[in-house]
Each structure stands twice: as structure tokens, then as C-alpha cells.
Amino acid sequence: MNLVVCATAMVVLVCFASANAQTSSPTPAPAPAPDYVNLTALLSVAGPFHTFLNYLQSTKVIDTFQNQANNTEKGITLFVPKDEGFSSLKKPTSLSNLTQDQLKSLCLFHALPHYYSLSDFKNLSQNPIPTFAGGAYALNFTDNSGTVRIDSGWTRTKVISAVHATDPVAIYETDKVLLPEAIFGTDIPPTPAPAPAPEIAPSADTPAGSARESDSSSPTSAPSSSTRMILDLAILISAIVGGVLFFW
Numbered sequence: 370m371n372l373v374v375c376a377t378a379m380v381v382l383v384c385f386a387s388a389n390a391q392t393s394s395p396t397p398a399p400a401p402a403p404d405y406v407n408l409t410a411l412l413s414v415a416g417p418f419h420t421f422l423n424y425l426q427s428t429k430v431i432d433t434f435q436n437q438a439n440n441t442e443k444g445i446t447l448f449v450p451k452d453e454g455f456s457s458l459k460k461p462t463s464l465s466n467l468t469q470d471q472l473k474s475l476c477l478f479h480a481l482p483h484y485y486s487l488s489d490f491k492n493l494s495q496n497p498i499p500t501f502a503g504g505a506y507a508l509n510f511t512d513n514s515g516t517v518r519i520d521s522g523w524t525r526t527k528v529i530s531a532v533h534a535t536d537p538v539a540i541y542e543t544d545k546v547l548l549p550e551a552i553f554g555t556d557i558p559p560t561p562a563p564a565p566a567p568e569i570a571p572s573a574d575t576p577a578g579s580a581r582e583s584d585s586s587s588p589t590s591a592p593s594s595s596t597r598m599i600l601d602l603a604i605l606i607s608a609i610v611g612g613v614l615f616f617w
């Protein structure tokens with residue numbers, strides 16, 4: 370019975386497809402599209418990643434990345450900051466004074482010359498990983514129960530979402546620009562805001578007393594965690610009220 374339905378559906382589909390093919394072109398059905406990921410196209414529709422894409426294009430780094438995506442077995446992993454990440458950069462780390470070469474290195478710093486799925490980052494947790502910009506430009510990764518955290522010294526951020534993750538191309542969204550010590554130096558200023566009220570549940574991966582816990586570009590981790598607590602409380606209360614009403 371299912372087979373009959375299936376077969377009928379297939380016949381209809383095939384007829385439809387061939388009718389379509391006949392009207393558009395008489396050549397046989399085209400071979401499946403080659404494995405080509407257009408990085409420019411992907412980055413122009415997602416995000417918004419316009420600022421990063423503009424830098425990739427003005428430095429021609431986009432060609433390096435596209436070439437890696439097109440022509441290598443290893444593939445590529447890209448970390449793309451959203452536009453807000455660039456607009457929120459402040460004085461000591463603004464990009465306006467960088468030379469063209471430094472901008473190029475900064476762009477290359479946002480990619481690894483290898484495809485990594487999110488779960489692969491568990492393996493990368495120990496060592497600094499060299500980026501496309503070379504050995505002096507390395508990133509540290511930690512996997513915190515599924516959340517991939519990225520540390521460049523100047524920037525502590527995490528993967529927010531996967532824009533694309535099919536071998537050989539992985540594109541992960543971050544909310545901050547990755548700033549290399551090789552450009553901005555190792556003299557990283559401590560966070561301006563004093564340490565806020567103790568956290569309720571300190572996560573295991575953040576060593577106590579780390580000055581860079583919330584990095585300089587966004588000192589907002591305390592408000593957001595207390596907001597989250599209030600939210601949790603509200604959810605708890607409404608759950609209790611809901612439960613009481615249910616048993617009324």
C-alpha cells in the first residue's frame with residue numbers, strides 16, 4: 370500500500386520534473402552541484418557580518434579563505450564577529466590606526482586552516498592553536514559542556530552559533546572581534562569595572578581572580594547574570610502559581 374503511494378508520488382514527480390526540464394532546456398538533468406561554498410554569499414546574508422566581510426575583501430583575505438575552502442582537504446574554520454563587535458571596540462583596541470598588513474593579519478587571525486566541528490573543540494582544549502595568521506597568532510579554546518570559549522589574551526568570547534558547519538567549511542559566529550597579542554601587545558589592561566558581587570554558580574573554567582573575566586569591550590557580565598537570576602525567579606514563581614492553579 371505504502372509502496373503504491375510511493376511509486377505514484379515518484380511517477381508524478383518524475384513527470385513534473387521532466388515536463389519542467391523540457392520547457393527550460395532539452396539537455397539531460399544536470400549533475401549534482403559541486404561542493405562549493407561561496408563564503409562571500411554566506412557572510413552577506415547571515416549576521417550581519419558586513420564589517421568583517423568588508424575587511425576580508427579590502428585585504429583580499431577572502432580569496433585566501435575561499436581558496437582554502439575550495440581546494441584543500443583540510444578545509445577551514447572561520448570565526449566571524451558580528452558588526453556590533455566592531456562598533457563596540459574602544460580606544461586602545463580600535464582598528465583605525467592599524468596598517469594594511471596588520472589588518473590582514475587580524476583577518477587571518479579569525480580562521481584556522483582546518484575544518485573543526487563544534488565537538489572537535491574538546492580535543493583542542495589544551496594548547497594554543499595557530500591560526501591562518503601564523504604561529505605567533507594563536508588562539509586558546511576551551512570546551513565548557515558544549516560551549517566553545519575562545520581566548521586571544523585581549524578577547525574572551527565564545528561561539529554563539531554555527532552559521533555553517535559542513536566539512537570542509539565551518540563558520541562560527543562570535544560577538545567580539547578577536548584581538549591578537551601579536552598586534553596589540555601583551556600589556557593587556559585589567560577590566561575597568563571592579564569585580565562585581567560573587568556569582569551564585571561559578572563555572573569551573575573561570576579561574577578565580579582572573580582580571581580579564583569580562584573583557585574591556587563589554588563589562589556587562591554582572592548585570593546580565595543578575596538579570597538571568599531575576600528571570601529564573603520569575604519562571605519559578607509562575608511555575609509554582611501554575612501548579613497551584615492546576616491542583617485547585
Ligand SMILES: *[C@@H]1O[C@H](CO)[C@@H](O)[C@H](O)[C@H]1NC(C)=O
Nearest residue numbers: 405406407408409410411413
Ligand atoms: C559568490 O557570491 C557573491 C555574492 O553573492 C557573488 O557576487 C559571486 O559571484 C559568487 N561567486 C561565485 C563564484 O559564484
Ligand SMILES: *[C@@H]1O[C@H](CO)[C@@H](O)[C@H](O)[C@H]1NC(C)=O
Nearest residue numbers: 405432433435436437439440
Ligand atoms: C572557488 O570555486 C568557485 C566555483 O568553482 C570558483 O568560481 C572560484 O573562483 C573559486 N575561488 C577560489 C579562490 O579558488
Ligand SMILES: *[C@@H]1O[C@H](CO)[C@@H](O)[C@H](O)[C@H]1NC(C)=O
Nearest residue numbers: 459460461462463464465466
Ligand atoms: C592613532 O594615531 C594617532 C596619531 O598617531 C594617535 O593620536 C591616536 O591615539 C592613535 N589611536 C589609537 C587608538 O591608537
Ligand SMILES: *[C@@H]1O[C@H](CO)[C@@H](O)[C@H](O)[C@H]1NC(C)=O
Nearest residue numbers: 484485486488489490491492
Ligand atoms: C577527537 O577525539 C576523538 C576521540 O578521542 C576522535 O575520535 C576524533 O577524531 C578527534 N577529533 C579531532 C579533530 O582530532
Ligand SMILES: *[C@@H]1O[C@H](CO)[C@@H](O)[C@H](O)[C@H]1NC(C)=O
Nearest residue numbers: 495496497509520521522523
Ligand atoms: C593559552 O594556553 C597556554 C597553555 O595553557 C597558556 O600558556 C597561555 O597563556 C594561554 N594564552 C591565552 C591568551 O590565554
